[in-house]
Amino acid sequence: MINFESDYTEGCIPEILQALTETNLEQTTGYGLDPHCLNAAKMIRKACNKRNADVHFLVGGTQTNLTVISSILRPYQGVICADSGHINTHETGSIEATGHKCLALPSKDGKITAAQIEDAVQLQKNDETAEHTVQIGMVYISWPTESGTLYSKKELTAISEVCRRYHLPLFLDGARLGYGLASKKCDLTMAEIADLTDVFYIGGTKVGALFGEAVVITNKNLKEGFRCQMKQRGAMLAKGRMLGIQFEELFKEDRYFRISKNAAECAEMLTAALKKKGYKFMYTPQTNQLFPIMTNEKIAELRKEFAFHTFGAVDKERSIVRFVTSFLTKKENVEKLISAL
Amino acid sequence: MINFESDYTEGCIPEILQALTETNLEQTTGYGLDPHCLNAAKMIRKACNKRNADVHFLVGGTQTNLTVISSILRPYQGVICADSGHINTHETGSIEATGHKCLALPSKDGKITAAQIEDAVQLQKNDETAEHTVQIGMVYISWPTESGTLYSKKELTAISEVCRRYHLPLFLDGARLGYGLASKKCDLTMAEIADLTDVFYIGGTKVGALFGEAVVITNKNLKEGFRCQMKQRGAMLAKGRMLGIQFEELFKEDRYFRISKNAAECAEMLTAALKKKGYKFMYTPQTNQLFPIMTNEKIAELRKEFAFHTFGAVDKERSIVRFVTSFLTKKENVEKLISAL
Amino acid sequence: MINFESDYTEGCIPEILQALTETNLEQTTGYGLDPHCLNAAKMIRKACNKRNADVHFLVGGTQTNLTVISSILRPYQGVICADSGHINTHETGSIEATGHKCLALPSKDGKITAAQIEDAVQLQKNDETAEHTVQIGMVYISWPTESGTLYSKKELTAISEVCRRYHLPLFLDGARLGYGLASKKCDLTMAEIADLTDVFYIGGTKVGALFGEAVVITNKNLKEGFRCQMKQRGAMLAKGRMLGIQFEELFKEDRYFRISKNAAECAEMLTAALKKKGYKFMYTPQTNQLFPIMTNEKIAELRKEFAFHTFGAVDKERSIVRFVTSFLTKKENVEKLISAL
């Protein structure tokens, strides 16, 4: 069985296992204050061209989202997101569990627009009953989105401008950041993303690491107390250096970007083949997640050899399929899938 | 610098790194539903002699405590604990962040007694204003405690009986469970602990793993929805097999118990030496955490060669020191410390 | 200025002020345990034909909603409601502040259907990723709704059946219950509502009282600890008898139903006049809240003499108006409004 279910079906890049083995008997202090974490943070600040950014290492995506968002909002504020945003759909209400509403805006492709945000703010400003509604407190976007799409530089710049105009911190969920940056459709750099947001994270779990996400806080108003917030949410790893060591390896010699290329290339191969064979897509293919529409018959047939998820029915005969490639996907497996299509 | 700061200064047992390396390219489903997690759970059920227990793998101690406790309590209930309990002192209010009060009982050695619990329950039962007080909803104990002490079988049995009489789930924090079981002062087995509690966890982070805690739920009323609870609290690892693989290694050939012995032996060596040299202890040495009282002069001298924590002043000239041994502590380093004493 | 803004623009029925005055120097115990609360609860149990129901008196609607809902749900569960439901729109995220997501279903007239609820449950049951989504834990409906509409006996029975089939407690927000029962369009009695739900409340604030809502819990599984829950949420009035005295007066001689008639009759007069003059309605008029569509010109003209709210634009020239009548609305004022239309 060849697995295209997700980009976390395998382990990590071999360099990480090697580094963990080499450093195994080192004695260091805990909780992310060790030399590896300090060094990895430095490497990330450099990669983002943000020498004053605070960098923190957390374990997983849901944990990161809830820790960051609850750190920013006042009790009566909520977070704008796409209705398809991960925090609104697939984190079992983790944001609400910290006391805050997800203010979901309709989205067809996983993205929201600067105009939607501005409209929401204006609507609240002009609402006589505004005090009775959850106050807009920040904006959350995923890049790439859960639909595999990307905000362009123009789109992200517009969102950033609206957020700054209304003093709304902009938080970018980069669980798959590497795959966005590696895409041919991408016109943004990590440094530009750091410029345009107030806080974002660089996903490790899905991009090369065993686990781990690096939060980069560029807005100085959001820095205070973040380590206390992490500890309280169970997001401060005792052997914190496990995260430092991994991110050191990921950011050595541009490895984070290079390993992401493999996923991009595999996705491009697969996209080209799917198009050639006449498949339609639910969302325009842009990164390592592809959503072709297939007959249920075809799906059943493919499932004999391949593991993948489906995302609901299009009509009685057809469903949405999701194929995901990763930093470890073998091209020969993509070819096998192509032959089977 | 030789480090006696904690039992999480190093990495893990070498077998874990080897297993992670060997399984690195396996493709598995995520979120703890893979064969490694299923197998590790089976091994743990066997070690606990509880074939119907639910076993879940989480990443760290604070995360585990907050996930378990908030899963059990109703909103207006709190958790009884020792005033020195980890949840009450060193988790940045993580229990309160889920809405619940820690009902701290005074403790001199990290332990609370069955009589204290019974008194607290009776006090509430007889209180005319009971509805205005936080309702006692469960009991939390650490074994070993934060002071390095152990509940005996008799003590734990008495607590268990009180809890069952009053329908209070008993949760045992076993972050250092292995070091308790490996102690010469221990008269309990893991199976007995499983019998006497409703839910407990087997600490991996401090005992052999890179990270990870295995929650064992034996009370069937506490099982429902626990995976949803984990996901919501950011405690469900995407590449869940990282935890399964580690616990498989820890529970192969009684390894969890055998590696803990090293910490116990090192602690016993050090205890004997400290006693011989006339040092008094803040808490009776029972496990891998030792709390001798030393002059500040001596502390300063030792710090040139050794890293360790101090825990407050006894008087103007003396402070409480903490030395911690672990599964990886080298006996030659203990000997160096002994010579320096 | 004649005010049609809401049904809480005035004080209360005169009998309440008289009773408060007569009982002012009585000495009673606090927190709802006094003879007036006990008696009012008895009267309500009788009116509902539910001799075993628990009856609790709270101060206001948002408080009641958040206290009831957070009492029922486990942490990872959410509450199904109409997207226009008060808890989802106009309570500043009070449900989320207790940790729970509002699972909003689309609604055009303030109501949701049994089929929508069943679909939502089935969708979750069949979702491979269900553990990653907020679990459906209960259903909230308003009767009358925020759009002034009513569930018929058939509709409520269908909802009740779905809820019972899936073990979902059904909570009915009766902030305007009296106005529902007094409507000519109503085919339900209070006793039938008590039968078909698990918990509901009888609104006093908008129907005759200075303030106060009476929660009726008929499902015995939802009774335990409710007073602790009230105290914790700041919903237990020290001089609780203020609530008991008011509900005694409201339920003497069917007063609650009789005073509601005035609002119904005024609304019917106004509806007839609006229809006659050719106005269209946003929602079918059924109770004391009417939502005619008017030109902005007409609105501006009416505002010289009358206070009322608007609820957004229909097009460039027309907006939705809301006129609300109450137990104290004078028919002469309705006539003045009719002449001005």
Place this chain on the structure above:
Amino acid sequence: MINFESDYTEGCIPEILQALTETNLEQTTGYGLDPHCLNAAKMIRKACNKRNADVHFLVGGTQTNLTVISSILRPYQGVICADSGHINTHETGSIEATGHKCLALPSKDGKITAAQIEDAVQLQKNDETAEHTVQIGMVYISWPTESGTLYSKKELTAISEVCRRYHLPLFLDGARLGYGLASKKCDLTMAEIADLTDVFYIGGTKVGALFGEAVVITNKNLKEGFRCQMKQRGAMLAKGRMLGIQFEELFKEDRYFRISKNAAECAEMLTAALKKKGYKFMYTPQTNQLFPIMTNEKIAELRKEFAFHTFGAVDKERSIVRFVTSFLTKKENVEKLISAL
């Protein structure tokens, strides 16, 4: 049965019932934005000599405490209080339910000292593990305390200075403020209290009103969003004018201070008699709550004619009794109690 259980056994001052009756048919807007609330706020600002203070009207004490405290703290912060503080003992964990720990300091007489606060702050500053502990975020004191005692001007000034030095907002719970100000032992004015704190409240429920507490926010950093916070916590009364009208009456012609005198005088009469008869007190009598120690035999005898609470045993034969006087206590009833002693 003559009742000395609490200061909320009766209704309100007659002027309030009269005002509610006279204004009953007035039509006003809701939620505290009506002319009565605006006027009462103005009167209170004047009485506090704080023209820029924000004044908000809430319904009860627990509600006020949880709304104010959760509005001020960041998620990982807690509130310093006396271990006997109402928020720590008799509000069913309402502060924890908003996510925050009560950082209780030991107190023998209901009060904490500036030195205790400073020590707690210094201890945290010097704690290597400070990030793992709940951060001190504000200070809560009751005036009068739950033990009936008062902070003197000197004591409150010292606390205020420590709080300002460490940027900790100081919140004073004035549920019984009037009885403090009316005491012969009091050397503070309301204006001085307003000067020395950042936010406090003027209790109405226990001092003359049917219900209601007036929050006075003098620190401008604490003002933003408070109405949203109120709405979210269920603390914004729909017919808000009920609160405005009551506080208008309480602050007309110094009535709040004058009615409090009655409680003070009754308490002084009773204190003198108790002392004369040789009773010892648990806490030094300073306001309207007296805590004499009596034999259980005497208590049983008194209970035939008088209602009052006991607060635990002193020894096998004696218990702590609490007698409370109020704005409505009749001196003849105090005389009856004195004769019975």
